[in-house]
Amino acid sequence: MKLKLGKSFAVLSALAASSAAFGQDATTVVSTNPGLVAVGSALAIGLAALGGTLGQGRAADAALSGIARNPTAADKVFTPMIIALALIEFQAIMGFIIAFLWYNK
Known part of the structure; x- marks a missing residue:
């Protein structure tokens, strides 16, 4: 019960924090702080690379363990x-x- 409550609180707090970010106009952020665009771009590249490598690792792990359990498959x-690795x-x-x-905007 505590684990589900903690996860739901984390999701709700992330949603509450992101609403303020989506409430601003993009041109305001670019004109006042162009450095934040660079930081956001760097975070997007880093998170895309991190998520891609974690996903590929899990896909390869699942495939190799499936082949190890049943070599005929x-x-x-x-x-x-x-196909999953390509996606x-x-x-x-x-990203x-x-x-x-x-x-570049």
């Missing part, structure tokens, strides 16, 4: 794993592209 596991990599690249577009 290697052909059935390999193709979906490659995870695409999300990381999209880089969005951060690059923010920085």
